[in-house]
Amino acid sequence: MASSRSVACVSRLAGRTVSFVSASPKKSVLWPARRQFITSTGNSLQFRLDERTAHSSLDLFKKDTGVIYRVLGLDPSHVQANPERFRDWAVVFGDEKITGGRHYWEVTVKKSQEFRVGVAEALMSRDDCVGTDGSSWVFGYAQRKWFAMTNNKIVPVTLVGKADRVGVLLDFEAGVLGLVDIEKRRVVHAIRNHFKTPLCPAFGLWDGELLTHSGLEEPEGLEG
Template sequence: MAVVRCAAVRLCPLAGRAVTFVSAAHSRRTVGLSARRGYVFTTTGSNLQFRLDERTAHSSLDLFKKDTGVIYRILGLDPSKVQDNPERFRDWAVVFGDEKIGGGRHYWEVTVRKSQEFRLGVAEASMSRDDCVGTDSSSWVFGYAQRKWFAMTSNKIVPVMLVGKPDRVGILLDYEAGLLGLVDVENPRIIHNFKAKFNAPLCPAFGLWDGELLTHSGLEEPEGLK
């Protein structure tokens, strides 16, 4: 008989519901220190490619499809059973991409159709692992919860007027221009954008409390956005 123990309970700030992570008999891919990837530092603007970084993934998240996808497991691992790493998010279901972006113009897409509660965007690579993306001044995200889109940074939420929920969305980052945009991939246009002053290396950032997300990088920026 598996022993199930409560590991952590945190409140998702927008959805207003408790998220409980528990340990159970559950298989998770473990990666030895020698096999782990370090961040790749990117300053150019062409065809950014990244995978999700297992070192940063909260214990409720599993990576799949060669670390391009992430799935939320409500029966996650007890954090004490996950390999200790100072880069891992401890309280929130967050994972970073394995790129540090210090300049340039970059574009990637995310398939979101299998999740009803998530956040997508960028965060400073040095962001506190005790915070959630969107709640501090070092992260900028677009999210979906309670069937509504929003933009969030510094714990401030701005509704995004997007009708329905597409299967896939794009993220456009222009580091020097201080632009982060949510992109309609069917009819390429920026739906909503942040204007910020980026002063530190950024990583693609993802929060997930339901279902799964699949990332698509190495893409050309759609012509309609240039």
């Protein structure tokens, strides 16, 4: 990829850990006229993973609520061409577009040592990876450590270990994205931003699998 600014993030591509350089300035995706999203402004967000956005190394399963990483994946030439599909990074979006409200969902992690969970603008460039630009906000796990990431800036998260299941709390109007320790019922870290455009649940995966759980109510007594 051509580059205009270096980045410090490390990610995994095609089964190998590599340092990368971001794509050239942020680009928008022009959707086909037929594309439609469900829009959510309430509190019980229900979504599935959107195959049309999934990188060719990702397979969806369990009625599109789970995703598994394939080391080799599919030959990109054998995947249906779609401007919504991530081209270089193992990322997939949820099929819900969020324009307001307070929402909560959970993610079960299986056999993964490198993943990211969070939200991104629906029109985020499909040449970028979630967390590396100013249109995505994620919590990630790599090298046995948690971190928060946006615009390629990494902030360590030290109050949570390698959990098999974590929660994500989004308050659109308050501009808060929180990582939730389910057992302790507390937000262990929050990313704050003034969200201006519709958001989608976003996931990056470079080994193992993730299973999403949506349509959930926020846990009672959640602190932080």
